[in-house]
Amino acid sequence: MTHPEAAELAVALAAGLQEIFVGMVMLDISALPPLAEPPRLLPAQLTSSIGLGGAIRGALALHCPRAVALSIAGAMLGIEVEELDADTQDAIGEIANMLAGHLKIALAAAGIAVHLAVPTTVTGAGYRIGGVGGAARLVAPFHIAAGEFWVELLIAWG
């Protein structure tokens, strides 16, 4: 199976996130180049992940430092958010879900049928999310006023 290159997927993810931020979050966002050598551990306090199944097997994760998660959730909900609570988790989970939807469409355009699982959320500090050996790993940083956050895509091509 021929499949899109990491750079193409990074472009699709950046376009998807831009659209979500303009339409739903209403915060300015800029995409930074994908990390050439992503660290084992990203300094996040809230991660929303969603599994991808079908013609590929993968997972998409949004890794947010606390300040970024609070800023995004606050902007989405239109209220002051102070904790990484259920509201914040739902808001970031919803963005992960929508972004996975954009990725699904981008992959469908390349003839790759993908199905989405449900979002899960991890909170804490100093935790690591790992994939399986041999999976392709793309980590793309994004920037909003509250700071930087990361979109991670793990894929094993079928």
Added chain:
Amino acid sequence: MEISEQLAAAVAEIFSTMIMMDVTVVQTAPERTSTFTDSISGVIGLAGTQKGVLALHFPVPVALAVTSSFLGMEVAELGPDVEDAIGELANMLGGSVKTMLTDKGRDIQLSMPTTISGGHYDFQSLNDALRHALGFHTDAGDFLVELQLER
């Protein structure tokens, strides 16, 4: 058979045939917990006609014992070997769950297994889900298996 019973049978079979460890069910409805300390969780998503998530939560010492037994060599610290073993365990059990939920597992796709590891983390999934959870005992300690299915 109830899903919980099938899940218990599938875990016991995978452990006896692949990991070469005995496990027994110690809790059929463990108290809901989402906070884990010095642990590693293996997580796999279900997509397609039934969406959901399967998670296995191991304290690090139990994960090390499971990985050592699985690989047939002593594994003393949390690293890629343990992540791969716990991910593969989630994958195998995910395969069993797929078969339980549909005839021959058609129309359900499994995501890539991922792992979460750390000193202290909180794992949350669906707010409104059918939840099946089981606590298991091994000689090295206890672990938890949790299946959540979208209604």
